Amino acid sequence: MTDNVCTQCGYEHTVIHRKYNGQRLCSSCFKKSIEAKVLKTIKKQKLVTKGDKVLVGLSGGKDSVALLKILNILKEKRIIELEAVTIDEGIAGYREEGVRIAVDVANELNVKHHIVSLNDRYNFTIDKIMKLEEKEEHPQNACTYCGVFRRQIFNQTAREVGATKLATGHNLDDETQSILMNYLEGNVNNMVRIGYKTEARDKRFTPKIKPLREIPEKEIGLYVLESGFEVHFDGCPYAHESFRMEIGDFLRKTTLQHPTIMYSTLNGFEKIKPSIKRDYMKNNTEKPNKTCIKCGEPSSQDICKSCSFIEKIHERLDMEE
């Protein structure tokens, strides 16, 4: 059956039919194409330069596992140094597996690996915070806390290990979701920050890069499975119905009938971004040029968001006792 023949090499078993470009690929050609595409993005967007020390945020989920495996190609060619950091947020029955997989993958690829647990660093876990939130009339989502603490720990670890780039596993789905969400919410300030490289608002932040930005999320899942890695695909127990999820579902469903829609969203956005920046960002004054008096991180306030969260959580935990 001609339908099942690799359009690259002619092998008679394919694992993917890319409706956005008509390719049908065998497992081997598919993996090569993902690696080539990511390396091309890195080169074209100048995401790394020779000698960079890249720190990967390695959750143990498919995106960061794929990212580490592909960046490892550059490590083996001695173009970059590579290390990974995993944050253990303390979510019982869920996070252990991700952390274990992160350890295994880093070990297998011979990448220096740092594990930071929220409990060791701050003396609380996300589980503990969520117990407190249960009693609130309007409880905060776990994601709010995770996001803020993760950012702080990534930035601190990057500085501690002397990383020159911080790499995250954001994929095409994530990025088009962010673009669309910001359009719909009219959030021009956030919109112009989305990019291959995150524009550092302060020189003391390590620049962030997103090498997987042009790879559809499903293809990353397939890449990791075809590479023989174990990945935990389970969702977080604190995941909630979010606007992002709605937009994600909408985009994926639209893609079924319009296979190139995520690429056109991303590319169109990249085209207009310079104009938006030029015309709307003149009066952008929210640069964090202060220093947090608690942790020494760059901050727009005297105390950064993370440290002010930490303080409030400790107060609430003390009251419990």
Added chain:
Amino acid sequence: MSIILINKKDVKEIDFVENTKIEDILKNEEIPIETVVIKQNGETVTEDEIVNDNDEIEIIKVIYGG
């Protein structure tokens, strides 16, 4: 003719007629194709594949939501 459909802990037998694609089975089962990788008798396949009698079709969800 029938296949075994494995979707995490959910395992069931499904009857089908000749020339049915995996895509048709997933649609019937309301499994969003855009969020899964499919294995047919242990081998990764595309949704265009035709199912055979006694096939074991495993669904691996790789995207949350949907």
